[in-house]
Amino acid sequence: MLPPACAGLLRWHVEASRLLGSDTTSQVIFLIDEIEAHLHPKWQRSIIGALLDVMNELTEEIDIQVIIVTHSPMILASVEPLFDEDKDAWFDLDLAEDEEGKGNVELTKRPFLRRGDVSNWLTSEAFDLPSARSVEAERVLEDAAVAMSAVAFDAREAQEVDRKLKSVLSDIDPFWIRWRYVAEKKGWLK
Numbered sequence: 001m002l003p004p005a006c007a008g009l010l011r012w013h014v015e016a017s018r019l020l021g022s023d024t025t026s027q028v029i030f031l032i033d034e035i036e037a038h039l040h041p042k043w044q045r046s047i048i049g050a051l052l053d054v055m056n057e058l059t060e061e062i063d064i065q066v067i068i069v070t071h072s073p074m075i076l077a078s079v080e081p082l083f084d085e086d087k088d089a090w091f092d093l094d095l096a097e098d099e100e101g102k103g104n105v106e107l108t109k110r111p112f113l114r115r116g117d118v119s120n121w122l123t124s125e126a127f128d129l130p131s132a133r134s135v136e137a138e139r140v141l142e143d144a145a146v147a148m149s150a151v152a153f154d155a156r157e158a159q160e161v162d163r164k165l166k167s168v169l170s171d172i173d174p175f176w177i178r179w180r181y182v183a184e185k186k187g188w189l190k
Contacts, residue, residue: 013025027065028064030067032069046078076126077118092125093107144179158188
């Protein structure tokens with residue numbers, strides 16, 4: 001599960017230095033882009049811990065800094081128990097438009113907040129998603145929210161929204177409780 005190149009390179013360097021009778025380097029920086037690439041979510045949950053275990057074995061001899069780039073909420077959730085505010089940092093890259101409408105990349109140091117659930121990471125500033133659902137589900141949920149707060153919304157319109165909700169939400173989605181309560185109270189569904 002550990003990126004073999006990182007562990008192998010470090011171990012090779014230490015051994016080669018010993019065999020040649022030379023000093024090992026005192027500092028190493030690893031930049032790992034897309035550490036989650038091609039990994040099953042189960043492995044994404046443990047890759048950082050495995051990497052840090054190997055790094056910790058070698059830190060007696062070498063000062064190691066690891067910079068990891070990811071687009072995986074699973075990776076961010078897996079870091080929660082390992083994150084040390086005294087030595088770790090989270091930076092977020094975002095595309096922002098300037099006054100002329102040109103896109104600029106902004107690097108922002110963010111406070112690392114434990115979010116507990118992977119879907120909470122999806123809706124954080126790390127990913128900037130309005131929800132952890134599909135785009136289609138977001139649209140239908142917006143329609144349902146309008147329906148639930150609208151004064152003039154008839155049963156036929158509500159049944160159409162209900163049909164759309166059934167096409168995008170699972171049977172156990174927590175939204176159903178709210179929808180059913182309002183729909184029954186307003187007499188839309190029986």
